[in-house]
Amino acid sequence: MLGVCYYPEHWPEDLWREDARRMAELGITYVRIGEFSWSLIEPEEGRFDWAWLDRAVEVLGSHGLKIVMGTPTATPPKWLIDRNPNILPVDASGQVRGFGSRRHYSFSSKTYWAESRRIVEAFARHYGRNEAVAGWQTDNEYGCHNTVLSWGAEDLAAFHSWLRRRYQTPDALNDAWGNVFWSQEVRSFDEIALPNLAVTETNPAARLDFRRFASEQVADYDRMQVEILRKHSPGRFITHNFMGFFREFDHWAFDHLDLASWDSYPLGFVEQFPFSEAERERWALTSHPDIAAFHHDLYRGVGRGRFWVMEQQPGPVNWASWNPVPHPGMVRLWTWEAFAHGAEVVSYFRWRQAPFAQEQMHAGLNRPDRTLSPGGKEATQVARELESRGPLPDTQQAPVALVFDYEAAWITDIQPQGRDFSYGELAFRWYEGLRRLGLDIDIVPPGQPLQGYRAVVVPSLPHISEAALAAFQATEAPILFGPRSGSKTRHFAIPPELPPGPLQALLPLKVIQVASLRPGLSAAVRGKVQGSAERWREWVETALEPVARFSDGSPSLVEYGNRFYLAAWPAADLLRSTCQLVLGERAGLALSDLPEHIRLRRRGDVLFAFNYGPEAWSDAAGRIADGATVAPYDWVSSG
Numbered sequence: 001m002l003g004v005c006y007y008p009e010h011w012p013e014d015l016w017r018e019d020a021r022r023m024a025e026l027g028i029t030y031v032r033i034g035e036f037s038w039s040l041i042e043p044e045e046g047r048f049d050w051a052w053l054d055r056a057v058e059v060l061g062s063h064g065l066k067i068v069m070g071t072p073t074a075t076p077p078k079w080l081i082d083r084n085p086n087i088l089p090v091d092a093s094g095q096v097r098g099f100g101s102r103r104h105y106s107f108s109s110k111t112y113w114a115e116s117r118r119i120v121e122a123f124a125r126h127y128g129r130n131e132a133v134a135g136w137q138t139d140n141e142y143g144c145h146n147t148v149l150s151w152g153a154e155d156l157a158a159f160h161s162w163l164r165r166r167y168q169t170p171d172a173l174n175d176a177w178g179n180v181f182w183s184q185e186v187r188s189f190d191e192i193a194l195p196n197l198a199v200t201e202t203n204p205a206a207r208l209d210f211r212r213f214a215s216e217q218v219a220d221y222d223r224m225q226v227e228i229l230r231k232h233s234p235g236r237f238i239t240h241n242f243m244g245f246f247r248e249f250d251h252w253a254f255d256h257l258d259l260a261s262w263d264s265y266p267l268g269f270v271e272q273f274p275f276s277e278a279e280r281e282r283w284a285l286t287s288h289p290d291i292a293a294f295h296h297d298l299y300r301g302v303g304r305g306r307f308w309v310m311e312q313q314p315g316p317v318n319w320a321s322w323n324p325v326p327h328p329g330m331v332r333l334w335t336w337e338a339f340a341h342g343a344e345v346v347s348y349f350r351w352r353q354a355p356f357a358q359e360q361m362h363a364g365l366n367r368p369d370r371t372l373s374p375g376g377k378e379a380t381q382v383a384r385e386l387e388s389r390g391p392l393p394d395t396q397q398a399p400v401a402l403v404f405d406y407e408a409a410w411i412t413d414i415q416p417q418g419r420d421f422s423y424g425e426l427a428f429r430w431y432e433g434l435r436r437l438g439l440d441i442d443i444v445p446p447g448q449p450l451q452g453y454r455a456v457v458v459p460s461l462p463h464i465s466e467a468a469l470a471a472f473q474a475t476e477a478p479i480l481f482g483p484r485s486g487s488k489t490r491h492f493a494i495p496p497e498l499p500p501g502p503l504q505a506l507l508p509l510k511v512i513q514v515a516s517l518r519p520g521l522s523a524a525v526r527g528k529v530q531g532s533a534e535r536w537r538e539w540v541e542t543a544l545e546p547v548a549r550f551s552d553g554s555p556s557l558v559e560y561g562n563r564f565y566l567a568a569w570p571a572a573d574l575l576r577s578t579c580q581l582v583l584g585e586r587a588g589l590a591l592s593d594l595p596e597h598i599r600l601r602r603r604g605d606v607l608f609a610f611n612y613g614p615e616a617w618s619d620a621a622g623r624i625a626d627g628a629t630v631a632p633y634d635w636v637s638s639g
C-alpha cells in the first residue's frame with residue numbers, strides 16, 4: 001500500500017477536504033500526521049487545543065484514510081525550553097545547542113523525560129482509541145543532526161549512574177578501561193569526565209562505553225513512549241522512522257516495536273556516502289543501485305520481518321550538498337524496489353511542497369500550487385499498478401545472511417588506524433558485491449541464529465560476543481569473516497590470545513600485525529582467489545595452508561572447516577573472486593554476472609529486475625518473463 005506524510009497545520013483548513021479526497025483518489029491508504037505539532041496542541045503549559053487536529057483526523061478518516069499519529073517529542077516548544085533550558089543538548093566543544101530548529105533535547109534530561117511522558121500520554125489518551133488512528137510513530141528520526149551524543153552536566157550525571165550499575169566499583173572500571181595508562185585511575189565514579197575536551201585522544205574504552213550508554217538512552221527513551229502507547233492505544237501498531245547510513249545507536253535494540261520504518265532519500269545519500277567522484281556522477285540522478293536495497297534489508301531485519309518506508313523521496317530534496325531532480329521513472333522504480341524487498345507500505349514525503357521555512361526546497365507529491373509534481377504522477381502510476389496487480393507473495397528467508405553490527409562501527413570510528421577505514425562503507429561494499437552476483441541477502445545482528453542460511457558473510461566484527469560465537473559454531477554453512485574480526489575485547493583491548501580472539505575456536509590462526517594502506521597503495525593477492533587489497537591488510541600466522549597469499553607470501557585467505565578469514569579490505573576484484581569461491585563453489589549458490597546498473601530481487605515466487613542505467617538489459621538467462629528486456633530506469637518481474 002501507499003502512504004503520504006501530511007501537515008494539516010501548514011495549510012488553510014478549507015484545503016483539507018480537497019487534499020483528503022485527492023489522496024484517496026490517488027490511491028493513498030495511510031497518512032502520517034502530528035509529529036511536529038506540540039506547539040499548536042499545547043500552546044502554553046497545561047492548556048491543550050485538540051480542536052484543530054480533531055478536525056483534521058475527522059476529515060482524513062471520513063475519506064477512508066488510515067492515520068499514523070506521530071508523537072511530537074522531536075520538537076519541544078519554546079515555552080518549554082525557556083522554562084527548562086537544561087533540556088537542551090550540548091555539543092562536544094561544550095556549546096549549548098539552542099532552540100530554533102528541531103531535535104533540541106538531550107536524552108539524559110530527566111525534565112525532558114517527564115515532559116515527554118506527559119505529552120505522549122496526552123496524545124495516547126486523546127487519540128488512542130480513535131477509529132481513524134491505525135498506528136503510531138514515536139518521535140521522528142532519532143539522532144538526526146548529530147543528536148545521539150550530548151556533553152552536558154546531566155549527560156555526565158547519567159553516564160556516572162550507568163557506569164556504577166555496570167562496574168559497581170571504581171577499581172573494576174579502572175581495570176576494564178586500562179586506566180593505569182597515562183595515570184588515568186579514578187577513586188570514585190564522580191571523578192570520571194566525559195571523553196571530550198582533552199588535550200589529545202581520550203581513552204578508547206571510555207569512548208566505547210559512552211557510545212553504549214548513549215545508545216541505550218535512545219532505546220530506553222523510545223521504550224518509555226511505546227509502553228504509554230500500548231497502555232492507552234491497544235490494537236494499533238507502533239513504529240519509528242529510522243534513517244539511512246546512520247550508525248550512532250544500536251537499532252537492533254528496538255525489538256519492542258511492532259515494525260521498523262525508515263526514511264528513504266536515495267539521491268541525498270549519494271552525497272552523504274564516501275563514493276568516488278566518478279561514482280557520484282554515475283549515480284547522481286538515479287542513486288546507487290544498492291543504497292535503498294541495503295536499508296530495506298537492514299530494516300526488514302530490525303523489524304523482525306516487517307518494515308515500511310515512512311518517507312520516500314518524491315523529487316529533489318533540500319539538505320544534500322547537491323540536490324538534483326531524479327531521472328524520470330526513478331520514483332516509481334524506488335517504490336517498487338521497496339515492495340520487492342518486503343515493504344508493507346511506501347509513504348511519500350510529503351503531500352505538498354511547503355512554500356515556506358526550512359524545507360521549502362524539498363519536493364512533494366504536489367507542487368505548492370496544488371498540482372501533481374512529476375513524482376506525484378509516478379506515485380499515481382504505482383497506485384494503478386498495485387491495484388491491477390494484486391497482493392505480492394510473502395518474503396522468505398534469503399540464502400545469504402550478512403552480519404551487521406553497530407558496535408563494530410563505533411569501535412572502528414574510535415580507532416580507525418587508517419583515515420579511510422569506515423565500517424559502514426566496508427559493510428556496504430560487501431553487500432554491493434553480493435548483489436552484483438544476483439543474490440538476495442538478509443541483514444542480521446551478531447548472535448542471531450543462522451539456521452537455514454546457505455552462507456554467512458561477516459564484513460568485520462571486532463568484538464565477538466558469546467552469543468555471536470555460539471551462532472557461528474551452530475551453523476554448518478560456509479562463513480566468510482572480514483578484516484579486524486575478533487580484534488578487540490568487550491573493553492576495547494587486544495585479546496590476550498591475539499586476534500581473531502574467540503574466533504580461534506573456528507579458525508586456528510593469529511593476526512600478528514596490521515597495516516593501513518594510504519590511497520594509491522595496494523597489496524596483490526594470488527591463489528584460488530585473486531585481486532588486490534586496499535586500505536587495510538593483516539599478517540597472519542597459521543599452520544594451515546592458505547587459500548591465497550599476498551605477494552610477500554603472507555596468507556591473505558585462510559580456510560578451516562568451511563570457515564574463511566580474509567585478512568584485508570578487499571578491492572572489488574578480490575571481493576568478487578572470494579565470494580565466487582565461498583558462496584559459489586563451497587555453498588553451491590547459483591551466481592549471476594550482473595552489469596553494474598542491474599539488480600535482481602526475489603519475493604516469494606516473483607523475481608524482480610531493476611534497471612538503474614541508461615541502457616536496456618536483456619535477461620539472457622531467461623529468468624524473468626522468458627528473457628524480457630528491462631528498459632532504462634524501469635523494472636520488470638516474472639509474474
